[in-house]
Amino acid sequence: MHAAAPMSSPAGFAPETVDFYLGDPDPAFATLRRQDPLHWYEGGGFWCVTKHADVKEVGRRPRDFCSSRGTQIFQVALDREGGDPRPDRLLQTALASAPNIIMMDPPQHNRMRKLVIDAFTPRSAGHLEPRIREIARETLAAVPRGEVVNFVDALAVPLPMLVIAEMLGVPREDHPHFRRWSDQMIRTGAGIFDDESQQSLGELFAYLAERVKERRDAPRDDVLSTLLRTEVDGDRLSDAEVVMFLMTLLVAGNETTRNLIGGGMKLLFENPDQSAELVAEPERLPNAIEEMLRLVSPVRNFCRVATRDVELRDRTIREGDWLALLYASANRDEEVFGEDSHAFRIDRPNARQHVAFGFGEHLCLGAPLARLEARVMFEELLPLLPGMELAGPVEPLRSSLMNGLVGMPVVLPA
Numbered sequence: 175m176h177a178a179a180p181m182s183s184p185a186g187f188a189p190e191t192v193d194f195y196l197g198d199p200d201p202a203f204a205t206l207r208r209q210d211p212l213h214w215y216e217g218g219g220f221w222c223v224t225k226h227a228d229v230k231e232v233g234r235r236p237r238d239f240c241s242s243r244g245t246q247i248f249q250v251a252l253d254r255e256g257g258d259p260r261p262d263r264l265l266q267t268a269l270a271s272a273p274n275i276i277m278m279d280p281p282q283h284n285r286m287r288k289l290v291i292d293a294f295t296p297r298s299a300g301h302l303e304p305r306i307r308e309i310a311r312e313t314l315a316a317v318p319r320g321e322v323v324n325f326v327d328a329l330a331v332p333l334p335m336l337v338i339a340e341m342l343g344v345p346r347e348d349h350p351h352f353r354r355w356s357d358q359m360i361r362t363g364a365g366i367f368d369d370e371s372q373q374s375l376g377e378l379f380a381y382l383a384e385r386v387k388e389r390r391d392a393p394r395d396d397v398l399s400t401l402l403r404t405e406v407d408g409d410r411l412s413d414a415e416v417v418m419f420l421m422t423l424l425v426a427g428n429e430t431t432r433n434l435i436g437g438g439m440k441l442l443f444e445n446p447d448q449s450a451e452l453v454a455e456p457e458r459l460p461n462a463i464e465e466m467l468r469l470v471s472p473v474r475n476f477c478r479v480a481t482r483d484v485e486l487r488d489r490t491i492r493e494g495d496w497l498a499l500l501y502a503s504a505n506r507d508e509e510v511f512g513e514d515s516h517a518f519r520i521d522r523p524n525a526r527q528h529v530a531f532g533f534g535e536h537l538c539l540g541a542p543l544a545r546l547e548a549r550v551m552f553e554e555l556l557p558l559l560p561g562m563e564l565a566g567p568v569e570p571l572r573s574s575l576m577n578g579l580v581g582m583p584v585v586l587p588a
């Protein structure tokens with residue numbers, strides 16, 4: 175038995191499906207935020223957390239709402255069928271025992287965060303800025319002018335991938351392999367486990383284990399060396415833990431940042447007045463990026479499982495119940511962002527209050543880096559914006575987890 179008289183879901187509501195997101199999910203989210211903010215979705219068998227305040231509340235209570243029993247909507251069905259819902263079971267097989275930070279609970283999770291945090295402070299990310307700018311400029315210089323190109327492939331994909339390659343100590347000549355592995359990791363993150371992904375994961379694991387060994391023997395001034403060096407109260411990460419963490423970075427930091435850059439550019443095309451304002455006042459860029467994060471919500475949702483019976487917003491959540499944290503809804507919550515929450519406003523005073531990076535215990539470690547990459551990329555793009563044109567229909571990524579694009583034809587001024 176669940177909470178008292180939950181309302182039935184709005185017509186067409188199915189946040190576990192691609193089609194729901196390919197249509198317009200906002201009216202259904204807005205209805206739920208108003209009428210049944212913590213909604214039991216019978217069709218999927220999970221709670222839908224649609225309000226900003228509740229996403230934060232659940233995020234800051236990892237002992238009541240855990241990650242170790244699953245974090246993805248596609249796992250709900252696996253769990254209900256009695257299967258093993260953990261997405262990293264494949265990775266765990268490869269690595270024998272090292273778990274993935276995203277699916278850890280306290281106290282194990284606190285230990286892990288302490289051991290990796292040094293590599294992810296805004297200062298550490300800041301050290302990467304000159305290299306990020308160099309990569310952004312090279313990427314831009316390689317794009318032909320005056321003809322139609324796919325913005326996603328040409329400008330949104332390369333930067334995050336090359337920055338992670340850099341962090342992981344992957345030399346240039348290995349970038350083509352790395353690209354293939356990255357794409358496979360993204361498929362795995364979306365729950366696709368087939369022979370191809372299994373083989374790729376094995377290769378990637380062996381490759382990263384070699385990079386780790388290399389850096390243990392000869393540390394450098396890079397993120398991987400920082401991870402290996404960090405010691406807290408005599409405790410260090412094992413090689414297997416470091417490799418697992420590096421693999422997690424590939425899933426967590428690659429496609430997300432790509433989708434922020436692609437989705438952010440789309441917002442600028444759709445809002446020419448805001449784009450013109452940004453060109454005139456480039457100092458608004460950091461806030462514009464927060465507004466992009468809010469409206470794009472590159473990660474649409476993440477889940478938690480209740481560890482005990484909990485009362486929340488007049489509902490009784492039972493031990494073992496799944497909750498989907500619907501970031502895309504929370505980021506348009508009128509109670510926080512006002513009645514124009516759907517509008518792209520680069521001067522929105524509280525844009526930064528979005529929960530696009532999650533909230534609480536598992537708050538995104540890569541947030542400073544993602545912000546930096548987006549800022550540098552758009553700084554380089556700004557001078558071109560006035561002459562840049564959208565040259566055809568945009569093709570969305572088919573995913574219920576990631577809000578992304580696969581195609582956005584553009585022409586850069588000659």
Ligand code: HEM
Nearest residue numbers: 275276426427430431434472473531532536538539540544
């Ligand atoms: C726009 C880009 C990004 C978005 C929208 C994003 C979003 C998120 C979200 C929503 C979470 C929380 C998951 C949860 O609550 O269970 C998360 C966690 C995480 N992100 Fe990001 N992310 C981005 C970029 C990055 C980058 C660039 C990296 C690193 C290279 C990264 C590394 C991580 C890691 C390691 C975690 C797990 C933290 C933990 O479990 O304690 N992310 N991210």
